Amino acid sequence: ALSLLGCTGMVVPAEGAARSKRSWTLLKMLRRRPEKSPASSRVECPTRPSSQPTASDPELTTHQCTSSDCVHHNAVVQEVLQALETLRREASSPAPLPIAPHDRRLPSGDRGVSLDFLAAIDIFYERHGGRSLTMGDVCKDTAGEHVTVCTLTLSTGLSLAESVAHVAERDGLLLARGAVSRARGFFSYSWTGTALVDMLAAIEDVVRPLEALSVGGGERHVWVDMFCASQNLLAGVYRSPSVTKESDPAGYLARKEDTDRIFDDALEAVSEVYFYCSPLVGEWDAPPHPFLSPQRDAKGAPAQPWVRRGAAAITRAWCLFELSVALGKKCKLHVALSRADCKAFGEMLSNEFDQIAGIVAAIDARDAQISKVDRGYILGRIEALAPGAADAEAEGLSHVTARVSEALRGWLVASAREELARLAPAERATSKLLNSVGGVLFDQGDYHGAEPLLREALAGRRERLGDRHPDTLESISNLGGLLHEKGDLEGAEALAREAVQAKREALGDRHPETLAALNNLAGLLCCSKGDLDGAEALYREDLEASRETLGDRHPSTLTSINNLGRLLAAKGDLDGA
Numbered sequence: 001a002l003s004l005l006g007c008t009g010m011v012v013p014a015e016g017a018a019r020s021k022r023s024w025t026l027l028k029m030l031r032r033r034p035e036k037s038p039a040s041s042r043v044e045c046p047t048r049p050s051s052q053p054t055a056s057d058p059e060l061t062t063h064q065c066t067s068s069d070c071v072h073h074n075a076v077v078q079e080v081l082q083a084l085e086t087l088r089r090e091a092s093s094p095a096p097l098p099i100a101p102h103d104r105r106l107p108s109g110d111r112g113v114s115l116d117f118l119a120a121i122d123i124f125y126e127r128h129g130g131r132s133l134t135m136g137d138v139c140k141d142t143a144g145e146h147v148t149v150c151t152l153t154l155s156t157g158l159s160l161a162e163s164v165a166h167v168a169e170r171d172g173l174l175l176a177r178g179a180v181s182r183a184r185g186f187f188s189y190s191w192t193g194t195a196l197v198d199m200l201a202a203i204e205d206v207v208r209p210l211e212a213l214s215v216g217g218g219e220r221h222v223w224v225d226m227f228c229a230s231q232n233l234l235a236g237v238y239r240s241p242s243v244t245k246e247s248d249p250a251g252y253l254a255r256k257e258d259t260d261r262i263f264d265d266a267l268e269a270v271s272e273v274y275f276y277c278s279p280l281v282g283e284w285d286a287p288p289h290p291f292l293s294p295q296r297d298a299k300g301a302p303a304q305p306w307v308r309r310g311a312a313a314i315t316r317a318w319c320l321f322e323l324s325v326a327l328g329k330k331c332k333l334h335v336a337l338s339r340a341d342c343k344a345f346g347e348m349l350s351n352e353f354d355q356i357a358g359i360v361a362a363i364d365a366r367d368a369q370i371s372k373v374d375r376g377y378i379l380g381r382i383e384a385l386a387p388g389a390a391d392a393e394a395e396g397l398s399h400v401t402a403r404v405s406e407a408l409r410g411w412l413v414a415s416a417r418e419e420l421a422r423l424a425p426a427e428r429a430t431s432k433l434l435n436s437v438g439g440v441l442f443d444q445g446d447y448h449g450a451e452p453l454l455r456e457a458l459a460g461r462r463e464r465l466g467d468r469h470p471d472t473l474e475s476i477s478n479l480g481g482l483l484h485e486k487g488d489l490e491g492a493e494a495l496a497r498e499a500v501q502a503k504r505e506a507l508g509d510r511h512p513e514t515l516a517a518l519n520n521l522a523g524l525l526c527c528s529k530g531d532l533d534g535a536e537a538l539y540r541e542d543l544e545a546s547r548e549t550l551g552d553r554h555p556s557t558l559t560s561i562n563n564l565g566r567l568l569a570a571k572g573d574l575d576g577a
Contacts, residue, residue: 073116073119075175076114076116076117076175076176076178076179077116077119077120077123078120079168079173079174079175079176079179080116080117080120080121080164080168080173080175080176080179081120081123081124082171082173082176083163083164083167083168083171083173083176084120084121084124084152084164085124086167086171087152087153087155087156087160087163087164087167088128088147088151088152090154090155091151091152091154091155093155094154094155095154095155095156095157096238097157097238097254097255098156098157098158098230098232098233098238098254099156099157099158099166100158100162101254102253102254102258105158105162106161106162106165106180107265108223108228108229108258108261108262108263108264108265108266108269109182109183109223109265109266109268109269109270110180110181110182110183110269111159111161111162111180111183111223111227111228111266112161112180112181112182112183112184112185112220112221112222112223112228112269112270113161113179113180113221113222113223113224113227113228114178114179114180114181114219114220114221114222115203115204115207115208115211115219115220115222116179117161117164117179117180117227118200118203118204118222119200119204120179121196121200121227122196122197122200124147125138125147125196125197128146128147129145129146130146130147130196131195131196131197132195132196132197133146133195133196134191134192134193134194134195134196135189135191135194135195135196135199135226136191136192138196138226139191139226139231139235140231140235149226149227149231150231150232150235150237153230153231153232154232157230157232157233157237157238158230159227159228159229159230159231160226160227160228160231161180161227161228162180162230164176164179164180165177165180168180180221181221182221182269183221183222183223183228183266183269183270184220184221184222184269184270184271184272185207185220185221185222185223185270185271185272185273185274185334186222186223186266186267186270186272186273186274186322186326186331187199187203187222187223187224187273187274187276187336188273188274188275188276188313188318188319188322188323188326189275189276189312189313189319189336190276190311190312190313190315190316190319191226192284192286192287192312192316193279193284193312194276194278194312198278198338198339199224199276201338201339202274202276202278202336202337202338202339203222203224203274203336205336205337205339205342206274206334206336207220207222207274210272210334220272222274223266223269223270228266229257229262230257233255233256233257234256234257234259236255236256238254238255238256239255239256240255243255259377263322263325267322267325267326267329267331268329270326270331271331271332272331272332272333272334273322273323273326273327273331273332273333273334274334274335274336275313275319275323275333275334275335275336275408276311276313276336276337277310277311277313277314277335277336277337277341277408278311278336278337278338278340278341279310279311279312279338279341280310280311280337280341280345280348280352280356280359281309281310281348281352281355281356281359282309282310283307283308283309284307284308284312285305285306285307285308286305286306286307286308286315286369287369288304289369289370289371289372290369290370290372290375291366291367291368291369292317292365292366292367292368292369292370292375292378292379292397293365293366293367293393293397294379294393295366295394296366296367309359310356310359310360311359314359314360314363314368314404314408315367315368315369316368316369316370317365317368317369317370317374317375317378318370318374318378319368320363320365320368320400320401320404321378321381321382321400323403323404323407324385324399324400324403324404327403327404327407328403333407333411335408335411335415345415345419346419346422349415349416349419349433350419350431350432350433351432353412353416353432353433353436353437354436354439356412357409357412357436357440360405360408360409360412361405361409363401363404363405363408364401365382365397365398365400365401365404366397366401379393382396382397382399382400383396384396385399385400386399409440409444412440413437413440413441416433416436416437417437419433420433420434420437426464428460429456429459429460429461429463429464430460430461430464430465430471431457431460434453434456434457434460435453435454435457435471435474435475435478437453438450438451438453438454438457438478438482439454439478441453442454442478442481442482442485447482447485447486450482451479451482451486454475454478454479454482455479457475457478457479458472458475458476458478458479461475467502468502468505468506470506472502473499473502473503473506473513476495476498476499476502477495477499477517477520479495480492480495480496480499480520481520483495484496484524484528489524489528489529492524492528493521493524493525493529496517496520496521496524497521499517499520499521500514500517500518500521503517509541509545510545510548510549512556515542515545515546515556518538518541518542519538519539519542519560519563521538522534522535522538522539522542522563522567523535523563525538526539526567526570532567532570532571535567536564536567536568536571539560539563539564539567540564542560542563542564543557543560543561543563543564546560565577
């Protein structure tokens with residue numbers, strides 16, 4: 001079961017995640033809501049619409065709303081903003097240690113933040129500068145030019161979600177307190193290259209339609225590491241050389257984030273994972289971080305500058321691990337994109353599908369990058385995915401790669417099918433996308449799914465372009481290859497012979513594509529139908545043409561020599577072979 005929302009896809013049906021029954025004492029859950037105002041006066045809703053300006057989409061429109069729901073959301077955003085401003089002022093009095101020990105903190109899974117919370121973050125950074133900052137700079141700014149998450153949480157030492165909840169409860173901001181609750185979705189993304197404004201817009205665009213459709217029911221709270229983990233604890237702000245794991249175990253643990261539980265608790269809580277896949281096809285400079293797999297160290301450190309392509313998240317070890325774990329517990333996958341990618345998504349699918357598919361096919365957890373500090377922890381968790389394996393690390397990495405690749409291929413194919421459904425019949429008939437999707441399914445071994453698409457592509461190209469057009473010939477070869485793999489040898493031979501004849505007429509007997517078609521037909525006759533005499537004539541023609549056009553030592557000529565030699569050996573002509 002798979003459905004698409006806007007330009008995002010849901011993959012992997014999920015069972016509902018069970019609610020945690022753990023209790024906590026520092027921050028009590030407050031569920032009271034004020035009566036909704038019946039007033040119909042028009043207000044500007046600070047929960048940004050899908051047309052809000054982003055780093056990739058600078059166009060600005062004003063969203064006006066007359067509903068009482070918008071008035072309510074406005075009030076929530078204002079209270080969260082009030083809490084954020086309070087935290088900014090109180091940052092001048094930093095806490096010497098987090099104000100609550102781990103066992104009295106809000107459980108990680110209960111630190112999900114609402115869209116109203118994120119709207120307040122957006123407005124806060126618009127006021128104070130920094131909406132266009134990348135997430136690493138949103139976390140901490142060594143130059144001290146911006147208000148960072150680390151700064152906002154200095155007075156508590158907790159996560160930003162917990163800090164807002166703490167201020168809200170202390171100051172009676174009941175609506176703001178409700179903006180932090182049980183997480184339903186987990187947002188996985190790379191800090192590298194992701195701007196705050198684009199991240200907030202992507203979450204809005206994937207979650208808002210789900211809330212509007214009430215898929216699974218009601219408001220969604222999202223777990224985002226930047227806001228739901230203590231960035232000061234993770235950054236080592238409270239560490240002391242005199243407090244070590246050996247000398248003071250309890251004091252040592254109090255000065256670091258509870259990494260053993262923080263992500264597990266969050267992933268236990270959620271039933272959806274939102275995976276940020278922008279830029280889909282862009283290029284960017286990777287940070288100087290090592291590969292995840294120590295075996296890759298033999299390659300040396302990644303070259304600098306290292307230009308990588310596609311979504312940054314698929315190159316980061318944390319993101320691949322998070323997505324793999326979430327998929328393993330049957331969370332639904334929703335792919336989130338930047339608004340720039342959403343705008344161009346249909347065009348990218350039509351014109352750059354093969355490129356996107358190639359990026360997905362190249363996902364390899366071994367080559368994912370990670371900081372040296374986190375490498376041992378993630379490798380330990382990945383090894384646990386393959387208990388009892390002779391090489392648990394290699395098996396675990398392979399497991400992560402396979403699971404993530406399969407899910408993202410499923411999303412890509414589903415998105416392409418939806419795009420095809422939107423095309424007019426005349427455009428669909430000759431669309432490159434039709435042939436490309438069929439090809440991806442063929443490569444995956446999904447012959448049942450690929451065949452109708454490849455047949456449709458061939459029929460459309462015959463009708464619109466003619467039997468001898470290069471695109472038609474491509475479709476003939478593709479469908480012929482599929483029929484061969486399915487065991488329909490008669491159907492495959494008919495198409496292979498048509499391809500040879502058409503290329504002879506269009507390109508000549510000595511053209512490389514004609515010779516490739518000859519080889520394909522010969523291979524079918526020899527290996528699948530046992531027609532060794534028919535195959536021999538084709539192999540001899542191919543070898544003679546290759547010698548004449550390429551020379552005796554060209555790799556293609558040597559391949560032709562090998563093909564003919566093996567056939568002669570199969571016929572018992574050992575001297576000729």
